[in-house]
Amino acid sequence: MPTITVRVPAKVNVQLVVGGVRPDGYHDLANVFCAVSLYDEVSVTPADALRLTVSGAQAHQVPVDDTNLAARAARLLAARHGLEPRVHLHIAKDIPVAGGMAGGSADGAAALVACDALWGTGTSRQELLGLAADLGSDVPFPLLGGVALGRGRGEVLEPLPAGETLHWVFAMADGGLSTPEVFRACDELRRRGGQGWTVADRPEPEPDPEVLDAVRRGDPVALGALLGEANDLQAAALSLRPALAATLHTGTEAGALGALVSGSGPTCAFLAKDTEAANDIAEALLASGNCQSVRVAHGPVPGAAVIT
Numbered sequence: 001m002p003t004i005t006v007r008v009p010a011k012v013n014v015q016l017v018v019g020g021v022r023p024d025g026y027h028d029l030a031n032v033f034c035a036v037s038l039y040d041e042v043s044v045t046p047a048d049a050l051r052l053t054v055s056g057a058q059a060h061q062v063p064v065d066d067t068n069l070a071a072r073a074a075r076l077l078a079a080r081h082g083l084e085p086r087v088h089l090h091i092a093k094d095i096p097v098a099g100g101m102a103g104g105s106a107d108g109a110a111a112l113v114a115c116d117a118l119w120g121t122g123t124s125r126q127e128l129l130g131l132a133a134d135l136g137s138d139v140p141f142p143l144l145g146g147v148a149l150g151r152g153r154g155e156v157l158e159p160l161p162a163g164e165t166l167h168w169v170f171a172m173a174d175g176g177l178s179t180p181e182v183f184r185a186c187d188e189l190r191r192r193g194g195q196g197w198t199v200a201d202r203p204e205p206e207p208d209p210e211v212l213d214a215v216r217r218g219d220p221v222a223l224g225a226l227l228g229e230a231n232d233l234q235a236a237a238l239s240l241r242p243a244l245a246a247t248l249h250t251g252t253e254a255g256a257l258g259a260l261v262s263g264s265g266p267t268c269a270f271l272a273k274d275t276e277a278a279n280d281i282a283e284a285l286l287a288s289g290n291c292q293s294v295r296v297a298h299g300p301v302p303g304a305a306v307i308t
């Protein structure tokens with residue numbers, strides 16, 4: 001039986017500008033995604049019917065029913081080509097679950113690539129990106145990897161030039177945060193602050209040109225200085241999980257050039273000068289007890305790719 005394995009990276013948002021609520025309930029975003037070297041692997045093998053298994057330390061937290069984006073991706077691609085999704089999907093999970101690093105979305109993207117290769121559907125990259133967007137706002141980006149600006153609800157991607165490799169530390173929290181809840185908390189904070197936009201007058205969110213320039217130059221000092229204000233969901237994530245403030249503080253005290261909540265959280269991301277500094281920050285975070293676990297990674301890295 002042929003097995004095809006696709007490796008797919010996690011992401012960190014070095015910018016997440018949240019605009020108003022659209023008529024469809026989603027928020028307009030200007031989102032700068034950076035793919036980082038934490039990977040899931042999705043393997044596909046022919047089977048009698050669709051089956052999904054998961055391995056890894058957090059496997060018990062991953063749904064194995066049709067809410068899993070990998071299963072939905074296999075069904076969607078099969079339906080597009082008039083096929084039955086007769087496939088065993090296996091996810092080797094290493095990206096934090098419900099951590100704001102798009103692990104579930106990455107699995108959806110990887111399943112599209114893997115099933116396309118297994119079934120020989122010859123689906124074009126453009127069509128895969130369209131199917132990915134149907135699955136979720138964050139699913140197209142892991143197909144591209146690197147660095148990209150996401151507009152719309154995050155799914156309309158423009159690849160961005162990126163300079164030197166950046167070194168990151170990720171501090172994982174105990175238990176995830178729900179993305180819809182974090183967006184709702186963001187709306188609530190804005191309403192209370194008198195900043196709520198109506199559908200009619202919502203301004204188009206724009207990325208900070210300084211963030212784009214720092215990423216283009218691969219300048220960790222310049223980017224680090226901007227991270228504290230880079231994520232519009234950060235205040236909302238902190239309101240739901242106040243303990244994250246101590247985590248951000250610990251990493252900054254330990255020498256991080258900048259820190260932010262990754263996406264909708266609760267993972268905190270720290271930018272380091274180099275690998276050595278990253279290891280020092282990771283050690284300090286672990287010793288503080290202000291997080292559940294720590295990972296060192298780098299980026300940008302390429303997107304989903306077949307490895308067997």
Ligand code: C5P
Nearest residue numbers: 026027029136137138153154179180183
């Ligand atoms: O697109 P996806 O299914 O990943 O989005 C999950 C949830 O996050 C949405 O149902 C919505 O509540 C929120 N979301 C949003 N605006 C976006 C993306 C996601 O409000 N641009």
